[in-house]
Amino acid sequence: MTGREDGLTITAVGKDFGPVQVLKDVSLSVPRGEFHTLLGPSGSGKTTLLKIVAGFTPAARGSVTLAGRVITDMPPEHRNIGVVFQHYALFPHMTVAENIGFGLKMRGVAKAERASRVEEVLRLVRMADFGQRKPAALSGGQQQRVALARALVIKPQLLLLDEPLSALDRKVRQEVREELKRIQAETGVTTVMVTHDQEEALFLADRVLVLEGGALRQQGAPTDIYSHPADEFVAGFLGAINLLAVTAQGQSLRLGNQTFAPPAELAEALAKANPGAALQLAVRPEQILVQPGAALPGQLGGRLIATEFGGPVVTLRVEVEGQAVSVLSLSPDVLAAGPWEIGMPVCLVIRGGRLLP
Numbered sequence: 474m475t476g477r478e479d480g481l482t483i484t485a486v487g488k489d490f491g492p493v494q495v496l497k498d499v500s501l502s503v504p505r506g507e508f509h510t511l512l513g514p515s516g517s518g519k520t521t522l523l524k525i526v527a528g529f530t531p532a533a534r535g536s537v538t539l540a541g542r543v544i545t546d547m548p549p550e551h552r553n554i555g556v557v558f559q560h561y562a563l564f565p566h567m568t569v570a571e572n573i574g575f576g577l578k579m580r581g582v583a584k585a586e587r588a589s590r591v592e593e594v595l596r597l598v599r600m601a602d603f604g605q606r607k608p609a610a611l612s613g614g615q616q617q618r619v620a621l622a623r624a625l626v627i628k629p630q631l632l633l634l635d636e637p638l639s640a641l642d643r644k645v646r647q648e649v650r651e652e653l654k655r656i657q658a659e660t661g662v663t664t665v666m667v668t669h670d671q672e673e674a675l676f677l678a679d680r681v682l683v684l685e686g687g688a689l690r691q692q693g694a695p696t697d698i699y700s701h702p703a704d705e706f707v708a709g710f711l712g713a714i715n716l717l718a719v720t721a722q723g724q725s726l727r728l729g730n731q732t733f734a735p736p737a738e739l740a741e742a743l744a745k746a747n748p749g750a751a752l753q754l755a756v757r758p759e760q761i762l763v764q765p766g767a768a769l770p771g772q773l774g775g776r777l778i779a780t781e782f783g784g785p786v787v788t789l790r791v792e793v794e795g796q797a798v799s800v801l802s803l804s805p806d807v808l809a810a811g812p813w814e815i816g817m818p819v820c821l822v823i824r825g826g827r828l829l830p
């Protein structure tokens with residue numbers, strides 16, 4: 474069997490709540506061993522999709538296949554899926570080890586094997602010394618590790634994570650997210666994680682699936698989806714971006730009264746555009762190079778309107794033909810190398826981006 478047949482396949486899954494179609498025939502597949510993140514704003518249907526896969530909610534239409542078996546109507550306890558939610562929901566009266574072993578006990582696994590599997594999975598999540606503690610005596614990050622151990626101890630064919638990090642504070646969230654990436658790589662378990670945090674989705678995933686209004690807007694590798702968003706929604710949702718109103722003019726682009734050379738990667742898209750067509754150029758701040766002084770031919774000229782210090786990065790705000798453009802400079806050295814005076818002329822070189830209709 475290929476990885477794809479071994480993994481998860483969702484085919485035309487739909488779901489309605491009353492008159493509202495919250496999932497509109499979503500199809501996707503997660504090859505075995507891959508880590509996919511399901512990213513989308515609140516209410517986009519992420520949790521509903523995850524619940525359908527887990528078996529907690531029936532689908533109105535479509536099918537779900539895991540490891541070659543159709544599981545659409547199978548009860549959750551027969552699906553061999555591990556699930557972790559935002560709120561840990563560990564049993565408070567049981568120790569960590571008992572919490573983790575509970576699912577094995579339900580499955581009739583003998584005591585000695587239970588103990589060795591609990592120990593193994595506790596080592597995996599680096600909580601080997603915590604087996605005898607009660608959940609109340611653990612930090613939030615440690616409780617989520619235990620929840621992860623509990624989901625993994627059954628050796629699931631699929632791991633589903635619903636915002637598992639969002640109740641943790643920033644520093645702990647980063648630690649646990651790195652742990653999660655390591656643990657997924659070590660176990661090789663096929664994983665789908667729901668998040669509304671763009672950075673988290675990009676950091677963790679082999680592939681990011683962007684859901685909006687119950688429909689998949691784009692799926693792809695993190696770098697691809699970040700640099701080549703399919704539409705304005707995806708572009709804006711994945712981080713800061715400049716959307717510049719431009720018109721196609723042969724091999725060049727026109728912005729207001731200025732004509733400039735687009736980055737080479739846009740040549741193909743530009744060749745297909747109608748002359749004079751109004752387009753949007755979507756450019757991430759770090760795809761723009763800024764220099765003090767007037768523009769040379771092929772560059773864009775503007776005026777510096779603000780500099781914003783942000784620790785490791787500095788954002789320069791520039792006005793070009795009445796449009797505001799933000800430029801990310803990767804180091805404060807750029808600022809120190811000045812002179813950057815508000816109101817001064819600057820020139821911009823656009824080094825990447827995407828044309829949107």
Ligand SMILES: Nc1ncnc2c1ncn2[C@@H]1O[C@H](COP(=O)(O)OP(=O)(O)OP(=O)(O)O)[C@@H](O)[C@H]1O
Binds near residue numbers: 514515518519
């Ligand atoms: N049991 C239900 N009854 C009625 N409507 C529901 C039910 N569950 C979810 N919905 C609606 O379905 C839509 C999708 O909800 P869902 O929880 O899947 O979104 P989400 O993307 O996970 O959002 P969030 O990030 O806020 O959790 C929302 O409009 C929600 O109000």
